[in-house]
Amino acid sequence: MVEGGATTADRTEFTECWRTVWKTPYIMRLALSAGIGGLLFGYDTGVISGALLYIRDDFEDVDKKTWLQETIVSMAVAGAIIGAAFGGYMNDRWGRRVAILAADIVFFFGAIVMAVAPNPWVIIIGRILVGLGVGMASMTAPLYISEASPARIRGALVSTNGLMITGGQFLSYLINLAFTRAPGTWRWMLGVAGIPAVVQFVLMLSLPESPRWLYRKDRVDEARAILEKIYPAHEVEDELNALKLSVDAEKADEAIIGEGMIAKVKGALKNRVVRRGLYAGITVQVAQQFVGINTVMYYAPTIVQFAGFASNSVALALSLITSGLNAVGSIVSMCFVDRYGRRRLMLVSMTGIIFFLVILSVVFMEASSHAPKIGGVESAHFGSNSTCSAYLTAPDAPRWSCMTCLKADCAFCANAASEVSPSAIHCIITFSVFMLSNWY
Missing domain, CATH: 1.20.1250.20 (MFS general substrate transporter like domains)
Structure with a gap:
């Protein structure tokens, strides 16, 4: 993900x-x-x-x-x-x-x-x-x-x-x-x-089954048959010998630390080099999840709607940019990660993520602070000068949802010319969501 x-x-x-x-x-x-x-x-x-x-x-x-x-x-x-x-x-x-x-x-x-x-x-x-x-x-x-x-x-x-x-x-x-x-x-x-x-x-x-798993289960002839389809004839024996050395080393380690997931984890943690690498890898994976990219991918059309595009089809169409940039980012990383290194690419990526997360936070906070309130108390108090006149005349106003508010044509959540068009600040929100997906 x-x-x-x-x-x-x-x-x-x-x-x-x-x-x-x-x-x-x-x-x-x-x-x-x-x-x-x-x-x-x-x-x-x-x-x-x-x-x-x-x-x-x-x-x-x-x-x-x-x-x-x-x-x-x-x-x-x-x-x-x-x-x-x-x-x-x-x-x-x-x-x-x-x-x-x-x-x-x-x-x-x-x-x-x-x-x-x-x-x-x-x-x-x-x-x-x-x-x-x-x-x-x-x-x-x-x-x-x-x-x-x-x-x-x-x-x-x-x-x-x-x-x-x-x-x-x-x-x-x-x-x-x-x-x-x-x-x-x-x-x-x-x-x-x-x-x-x-x-x-x-x-x-x-x-076929994985040749390594077959060799691990002592099904050597089956493993050899598969390797013959993958490697040139003169490389099969060398690969089979390499497989044997790898499996033998794995079995030797299991004999020392024991079999099972818990025993293997304990054995890995005792090795200082492996332990530091494991900590670094886990930290990167956890950070990757906590930047919020999963929220963007799972709720991209919903976020776009909150940004002022009330139409389902328009929100889905704009969300294509999010997923498209995500795919492009994968290709870019595959092409440049060995040229510029893992650490440099990760630092650049995290800098971009932090920058656009801050922008998202600011514009959402601004949208929340300046948006007209829509509720029974506010509408009844202001009467004809209500912050949302459509709320006063709605027969089912207490049942309104966020999408109903977007379509209320109150000149902030939606554009006065079209109920499914956004205001300027929401364009900034949408742009930030797209860029966050790209920097991820």
């Missing part, structure tokens, strides 16, 4: 990658088939942002209760946490390929449950199922790609998984926009998510 990351590679490695996959298309078939897991991750992140607009229209409880909206959005993340933990166990016990297949099944049924949901609570159940699938696939896909790729182009192929995530987000916004006028709107948006899962399931049925 927004959540997760990818191994990076320089331009030389990408050139070598292109040459290798051109000679051996089977390698790209492995990488792209597994990379659909990243696409599922990205699609689930982005699709709910647009679907939520129409879910609110269909269910009054969702429109009025922000905690219900938050539950619908966040349950996928909760499911992903469980899915990632269980996926680790599945990877070790039954293999990477089985874990991806299982994730596809869970994700597909989750998408169907959401598409046919008769009430918000069934949507939440579907979101949990989708989250389980996303959690399993998001940690298994890069693992499978790395273990089924030649070492010299491994970084380049794993990098494509990160691009698939941001590409999936962009695709979800496109599909959301395509279904804005279709009967069922949000049901189609959420249901279409099952298609990539079916495609990946079919493709993975014809692909």
